[in-house]
Amino acid sequence: MAAEASASLKGFRKGIRSLYTTEHYSDLAIVCRKDTYEVQKAVICPRSAVFAKALRGPGKESEEVEIDLSVEDPKMLERMICFFYHLDYLPTSPNSFLQRHSGQKKEYISGMCPCVSSLEEHDIDLAWRRGTFCVNHTAHNVLKIHALMYAMGDKYGCSDLKIIARAKFEAFLDCSSGCSEVARVIPIVFGTTPDSDLGLRNLIVEEIVKKDYLAFEAMENAVGKTDGLPLAILKAMNSHSIK
Numbered sequence: 001m002a003a004e005a006s007a008s009l010k011g012f013r014k015g016i017r018s019l020y021t022t023e024h025y026s027d028l029a030i031v032c033r034k035d036t037y038e039v040q041k042a043v044i045c046p047r048s049a050v051f052a053k054a055l056r057g058p059g060k061e062s063e064e065v066e067i068d069l070s071v072e073d074p075k076m077l078e079r080m081i082c083f084f085y086h087l088d089y090l091p092t093s094p095n096s097f098l099q100r101h102s103g104q105k106k107e108y109i110s111g112m113c114p115c116v117s118s119l120e121e122h123d124i125d126l127a128w129r130r131g132t133f134c135v136n137h138t139a140h141n142v143l144k145i146h147a148l149m150y151a152m153g154d155k156y157g158c159s160d161l162k163i164i165a166r167a168k169f170e171a172f173l174d175c176s177s178g179c180s181e182v183a184r185v186i187p188i189v190f191g192t193t194p195d196s197d198l199g200l201r202n203l204i205v206e207e208i209v210k211k212d213y214l215a216f217e218a219m220e221n222a223v224g225k226t227d228g229l230p231l232a233i234l235k236a237m238n239s240h241s242i243k
Contacts, residue, residue, distance in 0.1 A: 013087075019043060020085035028055070029066040032077045039081065047084045049157025073148070080152050083161050089149065143172050143185045150200055151192035166199050173203060179213045183222040190226050201232065209236045 019025065019040055026038035045052040054067075069077055079089040146169040153161030173182070182204065189200045213219040214233070223229050 016043060017086055020082070027065065030077070030081065031066060031068045031070065032072055032074050033070045035074055035078070037078075037081050039084070044081070044084045047158050047160065051156065053157075072152075076145075076148050076152055079145075079149055080156065080158070080161065083149075083158075083164070087160065088164065143169065143181050144188060146172060147185050147188040147200060148192070151188070154193045154197060162199060166203070169200055170203055173207050179211070179216045179219055182207055182213060183216075183218045186222045186226055186229070190229060195228065205229070205232045205236045208233055209240060 023038040025040050025042075028039050028041050028044070030037040030039055041051075041055055045055055083089045146165050150162050150165035150169065153159065153165055186204060189204055193200070208214060208219065208223070214223065223233065
């Protein structure tokens, strides 16, 4: 019975993923500058509280067949839409709707990025195990991308996206990060989500304390410019000393 249930669930997920590669049943266009994504409300609304509220309630928005999100970074929006269908996103390889009708199979280059996984083979469950996505690293700005995807999840009310972005962010810290990378991502982590959201903030603080990054000038400068971070580091250092 368990095997049948697992196969049924896998088939259900495959069906949802298949909608990503077709415009069949599309009833909403999301426009971002030069890009247009034909999507299904029944897929994106359960994933995003913001879309659900806008498209379900009374008023003009619920009748819209097109939403303009040109305020967003096109690549970040592209990754978020990819996540709605696959429960995953790729930081370096194409997630693009623009290439989905070309008839060419996408190439997922393993080893290019610690967080690359084949969207056809893996589910969100992989993100719950530390290190799943991160083994080798040659890509740039990957930590930044995961931080921005976490912020997108917060902005659009997608808790599942925040979960997987945090898992990838943490795995990257464990396996591939350096002081300069962490310093560069601090303004994003502390500037794109509410102060009460400690999801990535705590990871940054622990990384700084654990690896003694305050000894580096770049980190010292980044910490000094970030409200609340010096106090959080002090508390973490005190906690470590007690242990």
